Amino acid sequence: MKIEHIISTMNRTEYSFLYQMNLQTNGVVVNQTDKLDNKEYILDNGCKIKTISVLERGLSRSRNRLLEEATGEICIVGDDDVEYMPGYLEIISNAYEKYPDADIIVFQFTHDKNRETRSRYKKDKRYHLWNISKVASVEITFKKKSIDVAGICFNNKIGLGTKFPSGEENAFLADALRAGLKIYHIPKTICYAVEAHTIKDAPGLKKYLITKGAAYYCIYKKLFGLYALAFILLKKKKMLSEISIRQAMNYMRKGKQEYRRMNDVSKYNNTNI
Missing domain, CATH: 3.90.550.10 (Spore Coat Polysaccharide Biosynthesis Protein SpsA; Chain A)
Known part of the structure; x- marks a missing residue:
């Protein structure tokens, strides 16, 4: 082997x-x-x-x-x-x-x-x-x-x-x-x-959740909402205590939307080459 x-x-x-x-x-x-x-x-x-x-x-x-x-x-x-x-x-x-x-x-x-x-x-x-x-x-x-x-x-x-x-x-x-x-x-x-550093400041947390939103959409597709909510509830006490569940979900949805929009632009550009 x-x-x-x-x-x-x-x-x-x-x-x-x-x-x-x-x-x-x-x-x-x-x-x-x-x-x-x-x-x-x-x-x-x-x-x-x-x-x-x-x-x-x-x-x-x-x-x-x-x-x-x-x-x-x-x-x-x-x-x-x-x-x-x-x-x-x-x-x-x-x-x-x-x-x-x-x-x-x-x-x-x-x-x-x-x-x-x-x-x-x-x-x-x-x-x-x-x-x-x-x-x-x-x-x-x-x-x-x-x-x-x-x-x-x-x-x-x-x-x-x-x-x-x-x-x-x-x-x-x-x-x-x-x-x-x-x-x-x-x-x-x-x-x-080496252990990765955890981002705890507000701007970093926002970027973290937007990134997670894009990744979760790639992973779970139509089940995105279910798994995004499960992730937020799991992390709420340890990492997301400073923001509401609604705000965390909005950031993750934003990541999904930005990823989809980026893909739509890529498809359009590829079609018009």
Whole structure:
């Protein structure tokens, strides 16, 4: 079973971070920068890392380029700020042997190297549309052939580097489910990642909810209203205590409307090229 890393990064002039990631297998890196360049690095442990520098911007665009370049049977989605835990390759290969029908397997990451801090489920579990919204990109692995056959890719209109800077990995999983692919969760930690900062100020909260609205529309489509309300009620006490449920819902609807309007403009422009 050939396992391969696909890693997104930006503005790199050198690649020493690859050693900090503790990579134990080959990989492809897309570096979004201002100069076109292709190189191959061989790490001390013999792993070959192909690096591709591109001019385009946006995390989803980076990951779509990685989908084009990847040659592994199993791909591990990665960012440049994670560190893989000892034995992670064995965890991944064992999971795909245990579930040969799996097209995508989601693992866990930790914010603390000494304990597992992302344990959503205690046992192996199937993912469905209603429980994919909390998955982080660095937890995702997939069979390259399954993704290719289904024609799945990351949505270029959401994710870092766009107007709606999150949710692209969850929309990717939603599209995979709609295409009939099987997604499993294995409660084992494969990597360490620095904890993201929570935006608590009012302007940041507004942008956060607008972004969530766009992402939730991509994920849930006609069920947007139901899942947006469930999200708000779930977060009300911890994150959304400063605003009303109605205001939070209005911000999420605004994200949905702005995303739809942006798509309508894109379709119109494409029609008139």
